[in-house]
Amino acid sequence: MTTHHTPPPESPAVSVHEVRKRYGDRQAVDGISLDVRRGEFFGLLGPNGAGKTTLIEIIEGLRRADSGTVQVLGHSPWPRDTALLPRIGVQTQASAFFVRQSAREHLATVAGLYRKDAAAADRTLETVGLTEQRDVMVENLSGGQRQRLAIASALVHDPELIFLDEPTAALDPQARRDLWEVLRALKGEGRTIVYTTHHLDEAEALCDRVAILVGGRIAALDSPHQLVSAAGAPARLLVPAGRIAPDEAAALPGVDRVTEQGGSMVLETSAPGRLLQAVDALTGLDGVMTRTATLEDVYLELTGHTAGPTTAHTTEHRA
Numbered sequence: 241m242t243t244h245h246t247p248p249p250e251s252p253a254v255s256v257h258e259v260r261k262r263y264g265d266r267q268a269v270d271g272i273s274l275d276v277r278r279g280e281f282f283g284l285l286g287p288n289g290a291g292k293t294t295l296i297e298i299i300e301g302l303r304r305a306d307s308g309t310v311q312v313l314g315h316s317p318w319p320r321d322t323a324l325l326p327r328i329g330v331q332t333q334a335s336a337f338f339v340r341q342s343a344r345e346h347l348a349t350v351a352g353l354y355r356k357d358a359a360a361a362d363r364t365l366e367t368v369g370l371t372e373q374r375d376v377m378v379e380n381l382s383g384g385q386r387q388r389l390a391i392a393s394a395l396v397h398d399p400e401l402i403f404l405d406e407p408t409a410a411l412d413p414q415a416r417r418d419l420w421e422v423l424r425a426l427k428g429e430g431r432t433i434v435y436t437t438h439h440l441d442e443a444e445a446l447c448d449r450v451a452i453l454v455g456g457r458i459a460a461l462d463s464p465h466q467l468v469s470a471a472g473a474p475a476r477l478l479v480p481a482g483r484i485a486p487d488e489a490a491a492l493p494g495v496d497r498v499t500e501q502g503g504s505m506v507l508e509t510s511a512p513g514r515l516l517q518a519v520d521a522l523t524g525l526d527g528v529m530t531r532t533a534t535l536e537d538v539y540l541e542l543t544g545h546t547a548g549p550t551t552a553h554t555t556e557h558r559a
Contacts, residue, residue: 253432259308268294270456283443286453329394329402344374354397364396384415444535459542473533475512478504
């Protein structure tokens with residue numbers, strides 16, 4: 241008789257070792273190893289076709305790896321482990337809803353599938369900020385509200401581990417920022433979150449660590465801060481066009497490259513303090529902005545792809 245033991249709290253929520261998966265002549269996942277710590281907000285980034293979805297589906301127990309091992313909350317997710325299902329929550333990009341039900345009815349139906357009472361639906365609606373929309377038909381909810389309901393559907397049974405696939409895709413900037421607060425609150429409750437996104441500013445703001453996948457392999461894995469620091473990507477000073485001639489800008493101390501972009505002259509530098517002093521002495525800093533290196537710079541260096549719309553980190557300095 242097999243005895244299931246509860247893993248110690250310090251053991252990883254997810255442990256992946258040398259996992260491989262091939263489809264025909266394409267190696268979708270090529271020897272990936274990683275751990276997701278308990279209580280961690282862990283991001284999976286990478287261009288389309290990098291292997292993110294295949295890896296997530298293997299971890300969730302939806303696909304079988306060709307080789308390697310996976311442990312989720314101390315158990316193997318394959319063959320399909322029904323005892324593990326109540327302990328995990330899954331939100332997919334194409335979430336299915338009971339559109340002819342109200343938001344509360346839909347969530348109560350999902351709760352019932354996990355033998356949870358209707359009170360769980362009310363608690364979860366409050367968690368994701370949908371209490372005021374509880375009686376609105378699902379088909380009448382806005383895009384942002386449906387995304388919240390999709391996350392609520394993954395949470396209603398109180399799982400320890402949550403998988404979120406592009407939870408803010410297709411949302412407007414305000415709806416995205418509102419959902420960030422929901423996600424931060426979930427992490428604050430001590431839940432473990434595994435998360436895929438093409439919004440690099442979002443990953444930088446939310447994730448404790450990220451893995452960047454390229455061609456089925458991990459190209460980088462660390463905290464966003466450490467990845468950006470290690471990359472040594474240049475800072476950029478944006479000077480209003482016409483204030484400094486290009487040859488004059490190129491001669492300033494610390495300037496590595498000069499380009500023009502969006503009505504500004506962009507000065508790339510690895511010594512932003514020295515360059516700021518030189519620009520200040522020459523023209524003053526009124527209207528000059530600095531743009532520091534971001535996770536997007538690291539991503540572009542590793543993948544050669546743009547991930548999607550991002551919000552630049554800019555700080556305006558005034559004389």
